[in-house]
Amino acid sequence: MALDASRPNIESTGHPQGLAGRITILTVVIVPFIATLYAIWLLWKVAVDWPDLVIFAVMYLIAGLGITIGYHRMLTHNGFQTYPWLRGAFLAAAGMAVESGPITWASTHLKHHALSDKEGDPHSPLEGLFHSHVGWIIDGWRTEPEKHGPWLLKDEQVGFFERTFVFWVALGLAIPFVVGGLWSMASGATFLSGALTGLLWGGLVRIFFTHHVTWSVNSICHTFGSRPFATKDLSRNNVIVGVLAMGEGWHNNHHAFPNSAEHGLEWWQFDLSAYVIRALEMVGLVWDVKRVTPEQLQRRLEN
Numbered sequence: 001m002a003l004d005a006s007r008p009n010i011e012s013t014g015h016p017q018g019l020a021g022r023i024t025i026l027t028v029v030i031v032p033f034i035a036t037l038y039a040i041w042l043l044w045k046v047a048v049d050w051p052d053l054v055i056f057a058v059m060y061l062i063a064g065l066g067i068t069i070g071y072h073r074m075l076t077h078n079g080f081q082t083y084p085w086l087r088g089a090f091l092a093a094a095g096m097a098v099e100s101g102p103i104t105w106a107s108t109h110l111k112h113h114a115l116s117d118k119e120g121d122p123h124s125p126l127e128g129l130f131h132s133h134v135g136w137i138i139d140g141w142r143t144e145p146e147k148h149g150p151w152l153l154k155d156e157q158v159g160f161f162e163r164t165f166v167f168w169v170a171l172g173l174a175i176p177f178v179v180g181g182l183w184s185m186a187s188g189a190t191f192l193s194g195a196l197t198g199l200l201w202g203g204l205v206r207i208f209f210t211h212h213v214t215w216s217v218n219s220i221c222h223t224f225g226s227r228p229f230a231t232k233d234l235s236r237n238n239v240i241v242g243v244l245a246m247g248e249g250w251h252n253n254h255h256a257f258p259n260s261a262e263h264g265l266e267w268w269q270f271d272l273s274a275y276v277i278r279a280l281e282m283v284g285l286v287w288d289v290k291r292v293t294p295e296q297l298q299r300r301l302e303n
Ligand SMILES: [Zn+2]
Pocket: 112, 116, 217, 218, 222, 235, 251, 255
């Protein structure tokens, strides 16, 4: 093993720095968690209204696909090309997931691919399952875009979305608030009653789910599951994360073919992100989609 339990040389004072940064991270991690417990308690008291669940599902899809298609397959791995306006829409949707701005996200992930389960990997389970899930964020980690993804720093559109990250977070809370309020007004109730439960389910509970599903790719998918490809890391294919994370749980496939826009390589490997990319390709909105050829697949299985 390249790492031991003492976590050698892992920077504990990286981005975001200082007490304010740590308080922000704790708030972002803990508030959605408490809100989820509160939402469950509400659900127990009186049945939750189905508009809340619809708003939850739609916001989960928007933010989740923003991360999987926008930040991950498009920005980090250049898995396909698209128009600047659609690229911007994906980056905006990803911001609503409240994970980080695009430069921070992509360079952290490039570092993970460069040093997977070796010294310097931001979130290897060799340092503990909790560390790989959320501990690495709470501890503070070091992003190095100059080293891992210097091209991100030269991309004006990416810089814009990095600077305006807080705006997209706020928009991701405002949308379920307003939609929930209008929906409840349309059914004769007050604006505020629907707005608050819309904010709770479509905002905070949705952020909680998006966070833990994304983090599960780093923790569960480097710990539990199958390894059809003998990659030089601990990546695994995990069916539960595969479905919940819209295809990202086929993580051993992904480490074997990082630039492929499709992570599900078998027909039964559900990959919602890949289906959306394929649909966008069919209507001409994305092109140059990178896929694994049967020859590449065969060669990788033999090695
Ligand atoms: Zn990985």
